[in-house]
Amino acid sequence: MSGDTRHGVGVSPGTAVGPVVQVAPPVRPPADEPAPADAGAATDLVLEALAAVAADLDERAAAADEHAAPILKATALIARDKGLAKAAGKHVGAGLGPAHAIDAAVEEYAAQFEALGGYFAERVTDLRDVGSRAVAAVLGVPAPGVPALTEPSVIVALDLAPAETAALDRTRVVAIVTEAGGRTSHTAILAAQMGIPAVVQLPDATSIAAGTTVAVDGDAGSVTIDPDLPLLEEQRVRRERRTAALAAVSGPGATRDGHAVALLANIGGVDDAVAAGAQDVEGVGLFRTEFVYLSAQTMPTVEEQADVYRKVLEPFGARRVVVRTLDAGADKPLAFAHLGEEENPALGRRGLRLCQARPELVDSQLEALAIAARDTGADVRVMAPMVATADEAAWFASRVRAAGLPKAGVMIEVPAAALRSRHVLAEVDFGSLGTNDLAQYTMAADRMEGALSDLLDPWQPAVLDVVAAACAGGAETGKPVGVCGESAGDPLLALVLAGLGVSSLSMAPSKVPAVRLALSLHTLEECQALAAAALSARSAGDARDAVRAAASEELTSVL
Amino acid sequence: MAQRTVTIASSVGLHARPAALFVEAAQETGLDVEIGRAGEDAVDATSILGVMALGAKHGEEVVLTADGDGADAALETLVALLSRDLDAEEG
Numbered sequence: 037m038s039g040d041t042r043h044g045v046g047v048s049p050g051t052a053v054g055p056v057v058q059v060a061p062p063v064r065p066p067a068d069e070p071a072p073a074d075a076g077a078a079t080d081l082v083l084e085a086l087a088a089v090a091a092d093l094d095e096r097a098a099a100a101d102e103h104a105a106p107i108l109k110a111t112a113l114i115a116r117d118k119g120l121a122k123a124a125g126k127h128v129g130a131g132l133g134p135a136h137a138i139d140a141a142v143e144e145y146a147a148q149f150e151a152l153g154g155y156f157a158e159r160v161t162d163l164r165d166v167g168s169r170a171v172a173a174v175l176g177v178p179a180p181g182v183p184a185l186t187e188p189s190v191i192v193a194l195d196l197a198p199a200e201t202a203a204l205d206r207t208r209v210v211a212i213v214t215e216a217g218g219r220t221s222h223t224a225i226l227a228a229q230m231g232i233p234a235v236v237q238l239p240d241a242t243s244i245a246a247g248t249t250v251a252v253d254g255d256a257g258s259v260t261i262d263p264d265l266p267l268l269e270e271q272r273v274r275r276e277r278r279t280a281a282l283a284a285v286s287g288p289g290a291t292r293d294g295h296a297v298a299l300l301a302n303i304g305g306v307d308d309a310v311a312a313g314a315q316d317v318e319g320v321g322l323f324r325t326e327f328v329y330l331s332a333q334t335m336p337t338v339e340e341q342a343d344v345y346r347k348v349l350e351p352f353g354a355r356r357v358v359v360r361t362l363d364a365g366a367d368k369p370l371a372f373a374h375l376g377e378e379e380n381p382a383l384g385r386r387g388l389r390l391c392q393a394r395p396e397l398v399d400s401q402l403e404a405l406a407i408a409a410r411d412t413g414a415d416v417r418v419m420a421p422m423v424a425t426a427d428e429a430a431w432f433a434s435r436v437r438a439a440g441l442p443k444a445g446v447m448i449e450v451p452a453a454a455l456r457s458r459h460v461l462a463e464v465d466f467g468s469l470g471t472n473d474l475a476q477y478t479m480a481a482d483r484m485e486g487a488l489s490d491l492l493d494p495w496q497p498a499v500l501d502v503v504a505a506a507c508a509g510g511a512e513t514g515k516p517v518g519v520c521g522e523s524a525g526d527p528l529l530a531l532v533l534a535g536l537g538v539s540s541l542s543m544a545p546s547k548v549p550a551v552r553l554a555l556s557l558h559t560l561e562e563c564q565a566l567a568a569a570a571l572s573a574r575s576a577g578d579a580r581d582a583v584r585a586a587a588s589e590e591l592t593s594v595l
Numbered sequence: 596m597a598q599r600t601v602t603i604a605s606s607v608g609l610h611a612r613p614a615a616l617f618v619e620a621a622q623e624t625g626l627d628v629e630i631g632r633a634g635e636d637a638v639d640a641t642s643i644l645g646v647m648a649l650g651a652k653h654g655e656e657v658v659l660t661a662d663g664d665g666a667d668a669a670l671e672t673l674v675a676l677l678s679r680d681l682d683a684e685e686g
Contacts, residue, residue, distance in 0.1 A: 106612055106615070107611075109615065110611050110612060110614075110615040110643070113615050113618060113619070113643040114643055114644060117642050117643050117644045117645075118639065118641065118642050119639065119642040119644050119645045120644055145644050145648060148648045149647065149648065152648075152650040156608075156610055156647060156650055159610065159611055159647060162611075163644070
């Protein structure tokens with residue numbers, strides 16, 4: 037019979053079965069590492085550790101595919117570098133223990149590369165990876181990061197860094213499970229983007245032995261250890277029924293009675309754009325532009341930016357692409373637009389506030405977008421993040437119009453903007469609810485804090501009240517209001533949002549088919565009744581249960 | 596001592612992949628090879644970190660030097676390598 041089933045939070049739909057591969061966290065030198073008694077022996081330890089790392093990377097390169105092999109080989113070359121070994125040896129001579137000596141040598145080179153900027157700065161990640169692996173070898177603990185995958189596997193970690201998630205071998209990762217993380221953590225967003233089933237907040241996930249077979253259900257948020265055949269059969273049947281149901285509807289999103297709700301994709305780069313452009317979506321509801329800037333040490337030129345934007349716009353032809361202007365600050369600091377340390381970055385000078393302090397940032401971005409829009413003929417609509425007041429909305433709209441772009445909008449993610457949407461929306465052409473940040477600011481709960489996952493539940497009635505207030509302002513001004521947070525991708529919540537008056541839903545493309553199915557099975561009036569039921573509930577759980585109970589069984593039987 | 600001057604052809608400069616190919620070739624010569632900008636301190640051409648820390652950009656001129664038997668022939672090979680756009684040859 038099946039072993040135990042544990043429950044976490046499902047953040048990316050689908051089911052999968054496979055052996056567990058545990059991802060060890062990065063290793064830091066121990067704070068209490070003693071000074072070496074024998075400098076010669078300590079230096080030997082450093083050299084042996086670096087040689088072992090190089091040999092391991094070479095071995096992985098030999099087994100890797102054509103894309104990963106050159107990267108692993110180049111990383112092995114770093115581990116074998118004479119300069120690195122010499123620098124670490126010098127630190128041992130000066131009295132550092134072997135782990136600290138390796139770390140110090142790595143940081144010296146890292147500082148040089150960061151000063152060079154651009155492509156060179158990007159290599160700092162590889163360098164620190166070598167350092168962390170060598171420190172692990174010195175300490176005799178497992179190497180950090182995702183190990184080489186030899187078969188389709190379920191990746192299990194405390195949490196994954198965005199770079200680790202992005203670098204996963206998609207052909208060999210069947211599911212992702214983390215012990216920490218939250219509904220809106222980067223792992224959750226990237227997994228959904230990649231179409232890999234994922235569960236976060238799974239209790240004791242890191243204690244599941246490597247190699248154990250687990251069944252992951254990204255819809256229910258459950259993980260079953262050593263699943264038995266009946267369970268696997270049940271999952272298989274449900275998967276098939278779901279696939280058939282989803283395949284039966286296609287095209288633009290609409291309720292059963294024909295009320296249009298546009299289904300759009302959230303994208304964060306050129307690869308995403310190419311992938312989403314090939315999908316059955318009506319365009320892009322959120323193009324996050326940060327990737328153009330985050331790895332740069334200096335502001336990219338207008339032409340460099342325009343070049344990237346052209347590549348993102350092209351796959352969508354005449355379909356709409358809603359672009360969010362630079363949302364830097366808080367968890368996404370920029371090397372060239374740093375306004376100094378802040379006590380509370382999530383409430384600090386981020387998003388539009390940063391752009392008001394440094395208007396040249398947003399002006400050059402708008403200029404580049406205008407060039408790319410003209411060159412591709414795309415339907416580009418621009419919106420600003422972190423808008424709180426009508427004055428801020430007016431400031432942004434005037435800059436968008438000055439750049440010659442046709443449509444200006446605002447993200448509604450600050451409760452103030454939602455409550456005063458009547459005045460805020462009067463200044464612009466559209467609004468888009470960023471429900472992740474809206475939940476964070478409404479509930480006063482840090483969205484990166486996994487322990488507060490319950491407060492950040494997008495079904496929290498208070499968050500739905502704020503969404504309803506934003507929609508009321510939209511109805512009054514005749515301006516469309518969409519949703520581009522993760523809640524748009526929850527098929528049941530999507531019905532509530534449509535009932536509240538939302539006119540477009542933007543999500544990871546893998547979530548679109550289930551939302552399309554949900555809409556097609558309900559009339560607008562039914563959606564309005566579901567919205568009323570959710571708003572009158574006492575808690576997030578009650579709201580979800582009430583809507584699930586009242587929704588069409590044709591839908592709930594395949595969720 | 597043999598010496599050659601060459602312009603970096605790689606469109607992204609001498610960074611990860613082009614740098615790795617260059618360093619591997621330098622290691623294969625078995626000689627003490629150095630690379631640097633004219634009039635500045637040169638770095639060990641067999642050290643990937645040294646070569647990357649040089650930060651040589653596309654279109655920049657660098658000076659290669661080598662000592663020992665076959666130094667001239669070895670530098671010819673390395674000059675030929677740097678004169679190609681190594682990043683454009685991604686397989």
